[in-house]
Amino acid sequence: MTLHTxxxxxxxxxxxxxxxxxLTALIGKLERIERxxxxxxxxxxxxxxxxxxxxxxxxxxxxxxxxxANSQSSPDIHEVSIFSPLGSALLGAVxxxxxxxQNFARGCRYLVISxxxxxxxxx
Numbered sequence: 001m002t003l004h005t006x007x008x009x010x011x012x013x014x015x016x017x018x019x020x021x022x023l024t025a026l027i028g029k030l031e032r033i034e035r036x037x038x039x040x041x042x043x044x045x046x047x048x049x050x051x052x053x054x055x056x057x058x059x060x061x062x063x064x065x066x067x068x069a070n071s072q073s074s075p076d077i078h079e080v081s082i083f084s085p086l087g088s089a090l091l092g093a094v095x096x097x098x099x100x101x102q103n104f105a106r107g108c109r110y111l112v113i114s115x116x117x118x119x120x121x122x123x
Contacts, residue, residue, distance in 0.1 A: 049118030
């Protein structure tokens with residue numbers, strides 16, 4: 001993981017939490033994921049416990065992280081809370097999707113390379 005990606009994870013995952021409007025969207029995403037889970041199509045959709053491989057399109061580097069449900073994520077061990085801007089944006093993502101975040105004066109863009117469900121992860 002590059003320094004640029006690590007700084008983005010620290011800034012997005014630990015310092016700030018999402019606001020009320022984003023929390024409403026997060027709840028909608030969780031409900032959608034629950035519907036997908038009941039229909040058996042969850043494997044390719046990022047949910048709590050999923051590990052995602054991302055390509056940072058700004059720094060041209062790879063990152064691997066896991067979405068967690070608590071508000072205190074651990075970027076040092078590549079965990080990102082779904083209550084952070086980055087985690088909220090990644091929740092419900094699928095392989096091939098580009099995730100964009102606005103951070104103060106600049107933005108970050110990540111390409112989701114793969115999504116592995118916690119139950120299916122082997123490495």
